[in-house]
Amino acid sequence: MRRVLELAGPIALVAATAAIASGISSAHQLEFETALVMVAIVVALYVFVGNSGVISFGHASFVAAGAYLAGLVTLDPETKNFTTPGLFHVLLHAQIGLVPSLALAAAVGAAYAIVVGLPLMRLSGLPAGIATFAVLGITYDVLSYWGKIGPGVQTLSGVPEASSWSIAAGVVIVIVAAYAYQRSRFGRMLRATREDPAAARASGISIYRQRLLAFALSGALAGLAGGLYVHQLGIITPELFYLDLTFVTLAMLVFGGMGSLWGAVVGALAISALNSFLGDAENTVDVGFHLTLPNGTRLVTVGAVMALVLILKPSGLTGGREFGRWRR
Amino acid sequence: MSEPEAALELEGLEVAYRGVPAVRGIDLTVGRGEIVGLVGPNGAGKSSTLHAIMGAAPSPRGDVRLYGRSLRGLSPERVARLGVALVPEGRHIYSSLTVEENLRLGYAARRSHDGLDEDVAWVHALFPVVHEFESRKAGALSGGQQQQLAIARALVAKPDVLLLDEPSLGLAPTIVERLFETLGEIRDRGVSILLVEQRAQLTIAFADRTHVIANGALKLTLGPQDAGDTARLTAAYLS
Amino acid sequence: MLAAVNWGQAIADAIALGALYGLVAVGIGLVFGVLRLVNFAYGELITAGAYVLAYTYGWPRPISILLCVGAVVALALAQELVAFRPLRRGGATPATMLVATFAVSFLLQAIYLLAFGSRGQIVGTLGRLNSAFTVDGVDIRWILLVTVVTGLVLLGATAAVLERTSVGLHIRAAATDFRTSRLLGVRANRVIMLSFVISGVLAAAVSVLYTVSNPLVQPTMGVPITIFALVGVVVGGMDRLWSAALGGFAVGLVYGLFSDVMSSTSSVYLPAVVYGLVIVVLLLRPAGLFGAWRSAQVERV
Numbered sequence A: 001m002r003r004v005l006e007l008a009g010p011i012a013l014v015a016a017t018a019a020i021a022s023g024i025s026s027a028h029q030l031e032f033e034t035a036l037v038m039v040a041i042v043v044a045l046y047v048f049v050g051n052s053g054v055i056s057f058g059h060a061s062f063v064a065a066g067a068y069l070a071g072l073v074t075l076d077p078e079t080k081n082f083t084t085p086g087l088f089h090v091l092l093h094a095q096i097g098l099v100p101s102l103a104l105a106a107a108v109g110a111a112y113a114i115v116v117g118l119p120l121m122r123l124s125g126l127p128a129g130i131a132t133f134a135v136l137g138i139t140y141d142v143l144s145y146w147g148k149i150g151p152g153v154q155t156l157s158g159v160p161e162a163s164s165w166s167i168a169a170g171v172v173i174v175i176v177a178a179y180a181y182q183r184s185r186f187g188r189m190l191r192a193t194r195e196d197p198a199a200a201r202a203s204g205i206s207i208y209r210q211r212l213l214a215f216a217l218s219g220a221l222a223g224l225a226g227g228l229y230v231h232q233l234g235i236i237t238p239e240l241f242y243l244d245l246t247f248v249t250l251a252m253l254v255f256g257g258m259g260s261l262w263g264a265v266v267g268a269l270a271i272s273a274l275n276s277f278l279g280d281a282e283n284t285v286d287v288g289f290h291l292t293l294p295n296g297t298r299l300v301t302v303g304a305v306m307a308l309v310l311i312l313k314p315s316g317l318t319g320g321r322e323f324g325r326w327r328r
Numbered sequence B: 001m002s003e004p005e006a007a008l009e010l011e012g013l014e015v016a017y018r019g020v021p022a023v024r025g026i027d028l029t030v031g032r033g034e035i036v037g038l039v040g041p042n043g044a045g046k047s048s049t050l051h052a053i054m055g056a057a058p059s060p061r062g063d064v065r066l067y068g069r070s071l072r073g074l075s076p077e078r079v080a081r082l083g084v085a086l087v088p089e090g091r092h093i094y095s096s097l098t099v100e101e102n103l104r105l106g107y108a109a110r111r112s113h114d115g116l117d118e119d120v121a122w123v124h125a126l127f128p129v130v131h132e133f134e135s136r137k138a139g140a141l142s143g144g145q146q147q148q149l150a151i152a153r154a155l156v157a158k159p160d161v162l163l164l165d166e167p168s169l170g171l172a173p174t175i176v177e178r179l180f181e182t183l184g185e186i187r188d189r190g191v192s193i194l195l196v197e198q199r200a201q202l203t204i205a206f207a208d209r210t211h212v213i214a215n216g217a218l219k220l221t222l223g224p225q226d227a228g229d230t231a232r233l234t235a236a237y238l239s
Numbered sequence C: 001m002l003a004a005v006n007w008g009q010a011i012a013d014a015i016a017l018g019a020l021y022g023l024v025a026v027g028i029g030l031v032f033g034v035l036r037l038v039n040f041a042y043g044e045l046i047t048a049g050a051y052v053l054a055y056t057y058g059w060p061r062p063i064s065i066l067l068c069v070g071a072v073v074a075l076a077l078a079q080e081l082v083a084f085r086p087l088r089r090g091g092a093t094p095a096t097m098l099v100a101t102f103a104v105s106f107l108l109q110a111i112y113l114l115a116f117g118s119r120g121q122i123v124g125t126l127g128r129l130n131s132a133f134t135v136d137g138v139d140i141r142w143i144l145l146v147t148v149v150t151g152l153v154l155l156g157a158t159a160a161v162l163e164r165t166s167v168g169l170h171i172r173a174a175a176t177d178f179r180t181s182r183l184l185g186v187r188a189n190r191v192i193m194l195s196f197v198i199s200g201v202l203a204a205a206v207s208v209l210y211t212v213s214n215p216l217v218q219p220t221m222g223v224p225i226t227i228f229a230l231v232g233v234v235v236g237g238m239d240r241l242w243s244a245a246l247g248g249f250a251v252g253l254v255y256g257l258f259s260d261v262m263s264s265t266s267s268v269y270l271p272a273v274v275y276g277l278v279i280v281v282l283l284l285r286p287a288g289l290f291g292a293w294r295s296a297q298v299e300r301v
């Protein structure tokens, strides 16, 4: 029963968000759908960061890889010939459907994570953090200027958009995969290394291998989330996958409570909701009375709320507990 | 002579790490100018007790008094400045700093710099290496020399109470004997000493009174006259 | 592709950039040493100083600069008192602390945006230092000289405080083993506050020097400075101040040299090259180029 709850809680929340998204006007629809994609990215991040306790600043790279690949392969080759003629041959001529493009996005996310993880998972602590940050910097730089893999600093636009429900379905897949991993032998071993590295090592667990495995899975899910992102927005730039996304998703994770899947989902939705509400309030919103906030209030408030919650409750909103486990 | 005034009193002192008890209510008194021993097996809670006195271990209950004044809830630096010095287990000297700098760190807890020169001269006389190797990196000292430095560092704080956590660890038997002699000299300057040791026999013979701790509780108290009584000691260790 | 390069010029520019990043690296490294806290909001101190300079433009220069130092030090202390100390009290994990410093950085940027707008302000305090003198065909701007000299003087002063004073000894001890230093009677909070003050002074100096060559102040100007200096700190080795300073200097120097030497088509990949080097260094020497290996125990107050 408990296990059902642990998974049902996050999925119910995603379904509710999707239901609202599919039923409302287009302006708000975008915000709800973005919130869903954020859930996917944060849950992907959680698979590695939450279970291993090691911070990664590199995950936006995997999201970017998934987004660009899924976007490019679903575009019409004739358009691409015109807008981005410098692409690699395969990218220029391929055109596939939504679902296969998402599978490709997951694959490229995993591949990229493995390439990065093979050397980097040997590091830990701050050097590991900085190294993953360097990966982010490289990705952003190369994505901005290399014409063979995308339109560079120009926007990639015209990507076919998916419905709210298909995006939600993708998010649910990410959540289920994360949950399955967390309950698996591997997930348990990785959490053991987080709690007590020495004891875990003594009982024969290879920290390097467990981290690499989680990193690869996490990369795959981040790639998939990137695919969802591009099909949600229809238009992307490299800027979208750089510092802001990195910090916001990490903040969402810590804000919700980085020790649990439920925390990842709650954190992503709570900050998204706050962000949207305040964004609306900057252009007047009706909350019983008409509220109009000066421009810029949104960022200040979001920043202040994040800082405040961290100070008052360092273990996050959920305290790192799963849904349905309230008492300790 | 009147009854020796209590320099340090522990009353029902408990220590728990994340709810797991390590010390379960200890009562203990060190009179002015006394040397009190505390011996017991590994994990018995000796270091935890000393850290709790310093305010550096989580203590849910119990009290620690220094000349009648409660130290409960004070920070380690405050306790140090009130006159309690700890020579921690494993010495914890700063190996990248010089011997002289290590010694100067001991001044941090002094209430005044009056008499500093005499105290330093005294410490130099007790531990000549500290003077001799003044400008070397402390990491370049031998284990026994580092131990001497750690004690010297505690002494220049001019403490009323000295807490020693296994000072004989890793020292050769002859050096241990000298160390104990030195502790006697320190006591003669009016410093009260709580001595945690693994060398039970030696400690019992040397200290005014020695408590045996096992499983976080005091099991037995022995005086120098009991030094040969291994049976009782063993029983307390195993309890 | 190598463009036609005036090597003397390139080296002079690069050294000045290196000196700046060296200062930032020491500011970040000092607080890290004592608290094991990577303060991502350090760059926002520099930004704050730059805004003070912009808004006091036209005032007598010494006053403008003094106000800048005062404001930056106050903000550094405020970061500690309002955010970091309560977090440590609450028992936050290192990961939470790191993210909290992001939140503080983000919040300060948002405040700057709200208060000063996104368009940017111009600092002209020491603009005259942009004029140059010529040595052997190399144009040397006065600011290069001033930056290098100020950098050396401040590093020397910081080193003197740390090496020659008793509170400096306490800072060094706390940076090596926080717990033991407290047991010895070192006043933790005083040591922490003092390291924030010193790091604040260094940040203010960077505000003054940096804005001579880059006079446009914007809410996010501190972010890339923090990132590059932090990279320098880690690459150099964060367990010692001088290794952190050298690392910061090295990153600034390499960046400065490459940006002069690489042609414009390939120079867009400069950040990627620098980050690539960083990864290589970290893999070969996780403790940093100039650092000795020491398993730094994470101790908190």
Ligand SMILES: Nc1ncnc2c1ncn2[C@@H]1O[C@H](COP(=O)(O)OP(=O)(O)OP(=O)(O)O)[C@@H](O)[C@H]1O
Pocket (backbone or CB within 6 Å): B017, B021, B022, B040, B041, B042, B043, B044, B045, B046, B047, B048, B049, B089
């Ligand atoms: N920082 C800590 N966190 C959690 N548990 C601790 C900590 N320090 C000590 N303990 C536990 O508390 C108990 C008592 O430990 P303590 O170090 O006080 O023993 P000790 O008597 O000094 O042993 P030894 O002779 O080996 O030094 C042990 O079970 C130990 O595992």
Ligand SMILES: [Mg+2]
Pocket (backbone or CB within 6 Å): B046, B047, B048, B089, B165
């Ligand atoms: Mg012990």
